[in-house]
Each structure stands twice: as structure tokens, then as C-alpha cells.
Amino acid sequence: MSQRDGTAFARGRDPGEVVRAGMRELAGPHLYRQNAFRLTGLPATVDRTGARRRQQQLVAALKLGADVDELGSSRDPDAVRAAFDVLLGDPRRRLVHEVFAAWGEPDGCECPALVHQQHDTAVTAHAEAIDIDPDELLAATMAGELPAAWDLAAGSWSRTVRSASFWRHLRHRVERLDDRQLDVSAVDVLKGELPKLLVKPLLALAASARYPAPLRKGIDDWPVSRADADWLLEEAAEPLYEELESLVGDLHARADSDDPDEVVAMVREAVNPALARLEGLIPRDGSRRTAVLCNRTAVVLNNCAFRRFLDDGKYDNTVQAWLWQADALATDPMTEETIDTNRQGMRRAERELNDVWALALKLQRLRGRWAAEQFLRRILDDMSDDDPRGAVQRMLADLGGGATGDTRTGDDTTVRVGCAVIAVAVVVVAMLVFCFLLQGDR
Numbered sequence: 001m002s003q004r005d006g007t008a009f010a011r012g013r014d015p016g017e018v019v020r021a022g023m024r025e026l027a028g029p030h031l032y033r034q035n036a037f038r039l040t041g042l043p044a045t046v047d048r049t050g051a052r053r054r055q056q057q058l059v060a061a062l063k064l065g066a067d068v069d070e071l072g073s074s075r076d077p078d079a080v081r082a083a084f085d086v087l088l089g090d091p092r093r094r095l096v097h098e099v100f101a102a103w104g105e106p107d108g109c110e111c112p113a114l115v116h117q118q119h120d121t122a123v124t125a126h127a128e129a130i131d132i133d134p135d136e137l138l139a140a141t142m143a144g145e146l147p148a149a150w151d152l153a154a155g156s157w158s159r160t161v162r163s164a165s166f167w168r169h170l171r172h173r174v175e176r177l178d179d180r181q182l183d184v185s186a187v188d189v190l191k192g193e194l195p196k197l198l199v200k201p202l203l204a205l206a207a208s209a210r211y212p213a214p215l216r217k218g219i220d221d222w223p224v225s226r227a228d229a230d231w232l233l234e235e236a237a238e239p240l241y242e243e244l245e246s247l248v249g250d251l252h253a254r255a256d257s258d259d260p261d262e263v264v265a266m267v268r269e270a271v272n273p274a275l276a277r278l279e280g281l282i283p284r285d286g287s288r289r290t291a292v293l294c295n296r297t298a299v300v301l302n303n304c305a306f307r308r309f310l311d312d313g314k315y316d317n318t319v320q321a322w323l324w325q326a327d328a329l330a331t332d333p334m335t336e337e338t339i340d341t342n343r344q345g346m347r348r349a350e351r352e353l354n355d356v357w358a359l360a361l362k363l364q365r366l367r368g369r370w371a372a373e374q375f376l377r378r379i380l381d382d383m384s385d386d387d388p389r390g391a392v393q394r395m396l397a398d399l400g401g402g403a404t405g406d407t408r409t410g411d412d413t414t415v416r417v418g419c420a421v422i423a424v425a426v427v428v429v430a431m432l433v434f435c436f437l438l439q440g441d442r
Helices: 003-010 015-026 036-040 048-063 077-088 091-099 113-130 134-142 148-161 164-177 185-208 213-221 226-254 260-281 288-312 317-329 333-367 369-382 389-399 418-437
Strands: none
Touching: 015 091, 015 185, 036 048, 036 077, 036 091, 048 077, 077 091, 091 164, 091 185, 113 148, 113 164, 113 185, 134 213, 148 185, 148 213, 164 185, 185 213, 185 226, 185 260, 213 226, 213 260, 226 260, 226 288, 260 288, 288 317, 288 333, 288 389, 317 333, 333 369, 333 389, 369 389
């Protein structure tokens, strides 16, 4: 961006908004990497004349492809030009960059040396923490901790932000820059926004981490209010929320039509890891939005277990595992109650289906296959969509009569409770039909 662009940046803008916009430019993991003083190698107290002189040196060196390590920390001509736009353009943007640059020894500001040392320790530690090797960060978070640089950065910045001398120094810098676009109101804006900006690199790392909980807990060490921290967490988690809400919504619709094994495989492979990351950022106990996502996932698992049971009438290990997972994710009392009702209903229904099969076999021995088939078809006709029709159809197939149609399921995507009455319905129908068919033998 040219110097003319930097001027356009400020034209017609509220002074406070210019400062906020400058802070937004730096927000995130590149907080220090894009600092104008770091890119140019200039001290935070450089005047316009010194900045222009260094600009000429760097531009000439970069144009010739010379080694610029001693002149600045960047070999990217665009980044260098953008850095000088900050230093020679709007002083409000420059002041923001000064906050995150090394100050060195006091130079006419009358600050105690400790203030500058404390500030520079915070800047150095924070920059190092942000640039920690991802593998090292992963190993630390897997152990439930954060690397020491993060603790040092949090403690140093907390002391710096709470120091009256720190803010006096910034007001001194406003006076020293002596520009009509800049007044002490810029310092007031910085005071309100700086704590939030400081934690954004940590939040950005947490939002993309496999184990975000230690990073999230680390926010408590920073000088940011609880309300602001919660808001920033929601903001950082928004992409993950959107991804999960779309995925769970799709699986919610598919749970009543697709192969339940395929749907549950998607839950395990895609939903569960993302949901674990989300809970590491914003636990369900403190967020209705997270709780709703957990509960909708529970509904998907419950409905898949229900469909699988309808297909084969077996309350096997797979169905039990799906219901157990659903129960662990459920956050709504009605969902929890429905899962428990379905669990009990499936147990009873499986026992009654075994009794029906035993009756069918006995009837086949006494009256022949046709009588057994009629017995099962009568039961099938009296079954509803929420009964395990697939199990009875397989009984017919095992007798040699063939199935009478595809297993039917409902179209709704809400939590299902029909299996809770299967046991009673099946056994009553079975006993009545059996008695009717055996009348001639009594």
C-alpha cells in the first residue's frame, strides 16, 4: 500500500475507528510479524526524517536484490512498503504499531527503566510464544499445559497493561509525534481495546488446535474481562460452529433414509472430533449453542439405533453402543428420557420377537409352513412404522415365504419413541393369532 493509500485509509474516518482499524490489521497470529518497526528494523522513537532515510536504503537494497538482514527483518518488498506507509502515513496507525515494538531504554519520556523493560519482555515473550513450533505446542496441550513462553507473555503483558506509567508513556508519544490527526483520545481507545487484541493470537491457535482446552484456559491469565473473553471465544469458534451445524443438520436429515451404519460412521469420523474441539473451546455447560449441537448429534445417533433395530429386531452391541453415545451427548431432558425409553423398549421387543419366532416354528411343526407364514403375515399387517417389521420379514424369508415389501420407516427427523410399545403390541397380536390358528388342535 502506497503512502497515498495510507492517507486514504484515514480520510473521513472517526479518529477512534482509525485506531481500531489499525488494531484489526494486526489482530491474530501475525500481531508481531507485521509490525512496521520489526519489518524495517527501526526503533519505536524514529522520527519522520530517520524513517525516510531508512526507506531509501531498504528500497534500494531490495531493488538490487541485496542482503537486507542488517537493514530490516523482511525481504518482501511489499511488506516493507506497507511498513513505511504505517510509519510515514497516519500517526494513529503508527501509535498502534509502537505498542507492539521494542522500546529500548527511556529516551526523553521520563519513564522508569523498569516500565520499558517490562514492556519489552512482554513483546519478546509474546512474539516467541506465537511462533512456537506447532509440534511443541501440540505436545504441551496434549499434556494439558502451555509452553512457558505463554505464561511469561501473559504475566508480563498483564503487569504492563495495569501500569499507569505504560499509559503515560503512550500519552508522551502522542505529544512527541505532534500531529493534528493524533490526540490523547487515541490512547483511551487503545486502553479499551488492547486487552482483547492481546488474547486474539491465543484464541486463533485454540480455534485450530486439536486440544484447545489448555489454550482456552490460558485466557484467564490475560488482562481481559470475562465478558470480553466469552465474546471473543464465540467469535473464534464461529467457523467451527458453522461447519458442525451444517454437517449435523445434513446427518439429521439422512438418519431416517440412509444406511444407519454410514451415518454413524460420519458422526464418528467427522462430527465427534470437531465436537470435541468445540467443547474444548466452549463447553456445553456454558453455551446453549454448543449444548444444542451435542443434543442434535445425540438425536442422530438415537435415530440410527432405532432404524437399525427396526431393520433386524436385535438389541445387539452396536445398537447399545450407539444409544450409549447418544446418552453421553444428550443435553435436553426430553432427549435423555426418550433414549432411555427406547433402550428399555428395544430390550422388551427383542425378547418378544424371539417368542414370536419360537411360536412360528412351533406352528410350522403343528400345522405346516403355510400356517406359520399366515401367522407372521398377520403380525406384519398389524405392525406400525415404529415396529421392527424387518425382523418379521426375515422370519418369513427364513420360513421360505419371502419378504412382503421393504422395511418402512418414518419421515420425521425428531427423536423416535415408537419402539417403547413394540413389546406389548407384538406379544398381544402373536398370542391372539396363535390361539386362533391352533383352535382345531384343541
